[in-house]
Amino acid sequence: MKKLLFITIDSLGQDLVDKSNAVFIKSILRMGNTIENLKTAFPSLTTPMMTTILTGQYPETHGIYSNSIYNYEQNEVIGKLRGVKVPTISEILMNKGYKTLSVQHFMLENRCNKYVQVDGSNPENNTNTIINELENVDYDAVFTIYQSVDSIGHKYGALHSKRIEELEKVDQQIEKLYNYINKKWKDFLLVINSDHSMSTYKKHSNFSIIKLLNGYGLKGNFYNPGEKIPNDVDFVLIRQPTVQIYLKSKKAQNKKNEIIYDLESETDVAKVYDEYELTKLHNPYLCDIAYTLKKGYTDNISSLLLSVKGFGYHGTFEESDAIATFYGGNIKQEKLKDFDLTVITPKTLKYLGIDINLESGEKNVTKI
Incomplete structure (x- = not known):
C-alpha cells in the first residue's frame, strides 16, 4: 500500500509562488509531475472548489454549488454546505483499506477515520498536529489545508508583502512535515495543490x-x-x-x-x-x-x-488558475497541461495504483 500526503494551500496561485522565496514548494513544482495552466471550476470559491479537488467532480455532480446558496422551499440562505453527493478520495481510500486522517480539510469531516480542526491562522498548528497524530496512530493517508495564505490575502491584498511572507512560513512548515513523514514512511506520494488564486x-x-x-x-x-x-x-x-x-x-x-x-x-x-x-x-x-x-x-x-x-478576493473567472503537483512514490514522469481541478483526485488514485473510473478534467477543461 503506497501512502499519501495530500496538502492543499488555500488560494495559492502561480503568481504568488513566483514572487516568494518558497524554496521547498518551488523545488517540488520543479521536480514533480506539475500541471501547467491548471484551471479551477466555477465559481472559484473555497467550499465548492475544495469539494471538486476531493471528488474529481464538478459542482453539478458533487452538489456543493457555492459557499452559500438560497433554498426556495425553506426561504433561507444556507451556508457551510457539507452535503457532498459523491464519494471523496478519503472514502475511496478507506474502502481500499486505508486509514485516513484529515487536519483542517473541512469537507472530509465525517468522511475520514479521524478529523481534527485546528486554528488555521498559524500554519505550525497543522504541521504539529499531524506529527502528533502520526506518533500515536499509523495512518496511511493524511489530508490537510494550510489556510493562512488565504486569510492574509483577504486582509491585505493578493500580492501584498505580508502574504508573500505567510507563504514562506507555510513553505517551511510543509518542508518540516515532509521531512518527518519521509523518515517515517519512506515511500509515499506527495500531492500539493490549491483551489484557486486571488485578486485585489x-x-x-x-x-x-x-x-x-x-x-x-x-x-x-x-x-x-x-x-x-x-x-x-x-x-x-x-x-x-x-x-x-x-x-x-x-x-x-x-x-x-x-x-x-x-x-x-x-x-x-x-x-x-x-x-x-x-x-x-x-x-x-x-x-x-x-x-x-x-x-x-x-x-x-x-x-x-x-x-x-x-x-483580496476570489470567486470570479479572474481567479481561475491554481497549482497541482505530484511527487515521489516512484511515479512515472508525465507532462501535464491544460487540465482543471477535477483531474487531481483521479491522478492521485492512479499514482497510488488504485484503478477507479472518474470523469475528470483529463477529458474536459472548464472554459471560464
Whole structure:
C-alpha cells in the first residue's frame, strides 16, 4: 500500500509562488509531475472548489454549488454546505483499506477515520498536529489545508508583502512535515495543490444591482445565512464576488431576459451568467442569474477604505488558475497541461495504483 500526503494551500496561485522565496514548494513544482495552466471550476470559491479537488467532480455532480446558496422551499440562505453527493478520495481510500486522517480539510469531516480542526491562522498548528497524530496512530493517508495564505490575502491584498511572507512560513512548515513523514514512511506520494488564486479590490463601483432590480418594480435585498427573508420579496441576492441572483416571484421570473440584457449593458459588469453559461460551466443549479464586476471592482466596500489599502478576493473567472503537483512514490514522469481541478483526485488514485473510473478534467477543461 503506497501512502499519501495530500496538502492543499488555500488560494495559492502561480503568481504568488513566483514572487516568494518558497524554496521547498518551488523545488517540488520543479521536480514533480506539475500541471501547467491548471484551471479551477466555477465559481472559484473555497467550499465548492475544495469539494471538486476531493471528488474529481464538478459542482453539478458533487452538489456543493457555492459557499452559500438560497433554498426556495425553506426561504433561507444556507451556508457551510457539507452535503457532498459523491464519494471523496478519503472514502475511496478507506474502502481500499486505508486509514485516513484529515487536519483542517473541512469537507472530509465525517468522511475520514479521524478529523481534527485546528486554528488555521498559524500554519505550525497543522504541521504539529499531524506529527502528533502520526506518533500515536499509523495512518496511511493524511489530508490537510494550510489556510493562512488565504486569510492574509483577504486582509491585505493578493500580492501584498505580508502574504508573500505567510507563504514562506507555510513553505517551511510543509518542508518540516515532509521531512518527518519521509523518515517515517519512506515511500509515499506527495500531492500539493490549491483551489484557486486571488485578486485585489482597487476600485469602488457605483453600480447597484438592487437599484437595477427595483427599476422593474421588484423587491428584495442581499441576505446572509441565518437572516430572516420576508415571504413577499421578489428576489434574493447572495454577495459573493460572483453575485448570485435568485428570482423568487413569478413577476421577477418574467423579467429574467430583460435583467440579463441590462446587466450585460452595465459598464462595470465584466460577465453575466445565464442558464446556458451556468450549464456550460457544470454548475446549472447555482442560481437563476450570476454576474461579476470587472477585475478589481467592488460594490460592497467603501471607496474610503479602498484608498487606505487593498482587499483580496476570489470567486470570479479572474481567479481561475491554481497549482497541482505530484511527487515521489516512484511515479512515472508525465507532462501535464491544460487540465482543471477535477483531474487531481483521479491522478492521485492512479499514482497510488488504485484503478477507479472518474470523469475528470483529463477529458474536459472548464472554459471560464
